Amino acid sequence: MCPDKRKVIVTQTHTRLAALRAIMQQTGTTLTALAPGAHMHWVLGYHPHPDERSTYLLVGPESAAMVVPSVNAQDIGSRVDVPMHVWTDEDGPSAALGSALVAVVPAGAVRVSLDETMRADAALLLLDQLPAAERSFATETVGALRMRKDDAEFSALKAAALVADHAMRAGFAALRPGQTERQVADAIRAGFAQKNTPSAFCLVASGPNGAYPHHSTGERVLQTGDAVVIDIGGTTGGFPSDMTRMAIVGHAPEGYDAVHAVVERAVQAAMAAARPGVAAQAVDKAARDVITQAGYGEYFVHRTGHGLGLEVHEPPYLTATSETVLQEGMVFSIEPGIYIPGRFGIRLEEIVILRKDGPEILSSLPRTAFVAA
């Protein structure tokens, strides 16, 4: 790593540790324990590859420590300005974890904020060493901080969204009767690749396959009269994209246009409901009410949206029960859908940033169905 880049990251880490300690104090948290993943990445600007060797970042009220396997110690030490407690394959992580806990919470932890994505073996090893501590998840600490994006994060997400637009157009261009779902997906991946973006996921669900919200793209051959759900995402400069558009092969299947219009109205209702200060469930309700009133309530089988940042799915989640209060600077999806078994599915997904007066859409691609002649 070049020294300048390291300096920027170390400065950012100090800022983010300070923000984390402020929220720890508000929540009565005395220890935050993170695993290699997005939470750790947000704090350190980096995370080691997650694998079976337990690795922790422990943050206490005044100090922090990392517990790292010896095989990665040199590399981590060259990137991170946090004291390390190193364990060997021979000894295992238990003793190093114990010494790190003594360093970070010498009086013992009262309330631990545990990375909810941590592997069970690492999490239980830690909790077994803190038998008296109250347990919570880092959604409440690091997760809460990560929900509001700063300008640099927004710019990165915006750039990623425009790359996804490009990849979606590449998919549209490949759509015609006789092509398979996989061939369309290959064209989308090539579109991402043109913009130096690895494709992270690429769902092409044609005809009746569209009724499976998480269909696995396969060998089905596109036919005239198919509706096609295309849900794609890549990773641009470390940040994800996620968008869903609809395409039509030749002409729409019977009844399609009316259902598409319902989903579009649901998107618009959610957009109108999303304002700073509103609970996330109100946005879900706005979309769900439109679909329910149109008679398709049983076919809208998922939440209205999810946050997007370092991860493609992260808080806030826009569910029927979420009490999370939306704030300016939050980035999330709005993606209602209707899935009619045996016929077709329709989902329209935008990523938005919440501004003072409402959502700003990151994509520049219209939500109308693309018609492949």
Added chain:
Amino acid sequence: MCPDKRKVIVTQTHTRLAALRAIMQQTGTTLTALAPGAHMHWVLGYHPHPDERSTYLLVGPESAAMVVPSVNAQDIGSRVDVPMHVWTDEDGPSAALGSALVAVVPAGAVRVSLDETMRADAALLLLDQLPAAERSFATETVGALRMRKDDAEFSALKAAALVADHAMRAGFAALRPGQTERQVADAIRAGFAQKNTPSAFCLVASGPNGAYPHHSTGERVLQTGDAVVIDIGGTTGGFPSDMTRMAIVGHAPEGYDAVHAVVERAVQAAMAAARPGVAAQAVDKAARDVITQAGYGEYFVHRTGHGLGLEVHEPPYLTATSETVLQEGMVFSIEPGIYIPGRFGIRLEEIVILRKDGPEILSSLPRTAFVAA
């Protein structure tokens, strides 16, 4: 999924559930709880995409159940012949998990074998519903079964290894002064791609970077006199490869040849020690003794090997303390290394299957250092 393929998978699932129940009985386990990942994949021939929506496969003495989010229920139901307990984004997983537990362990679980890779939030939700159960990890049940490979698994791993040989040769062909580590890695990825194999990882660590066992391939320009550690792996037909070879740019750095010879002797000593019935630690000791006696003990900072199957790292682990008894049909790496800070690193890695009379190496590429003129 075509009906024939589904039939094969369902048959395999019945066989593997029977094997799992046999080992559960031996270990006094009344409930095995698996998350989307390799353990679940081994049982079901498939696993849903792991994400923040808790998904479980629960296996009891007589029945099994899955707990699945509604968004994936149709897709999972089309692939898996196990009763499903479905939860919605609105309600969350807790009640569905409760009803599945009642179905699978009506009398309550006495000893639960928990997927060690399960996310902490899912694992703790489960354990909180089983306050009286003794806890263990699925390394002891599914993990133990997965260590010994059947003929189909061996064939798949052998095919994957030969693809990695091809990709390694592609990397060798791209090696010359003035190229960056990243350019060599690109050539390796292209080599994998020629064989329809996504590259899973690709470490090219040149000169002093080689002293970081898990270096991140970067922009360093190769120079005459560099030793280069190349550790690569891909995924061929769902099965991983993993191999490490050394390359030399022009001529070896001072002192290189003697250290390479020590590592080669360590590989050979480990090969000679690996026999059915021997503890894994004896293989580690054989390699480590060679390196220690040559005076480089402090520079061999990792275990001698790891298992390889559905995952690139899985049991058995060949550490200095592992008491796992090696058995015929186990597949694992033998990969001693010496890492001299500021100078160079050397690692040589083979994947072997343990036969009655010793290890059979999967790769066909020699372990001598490739010299790029």
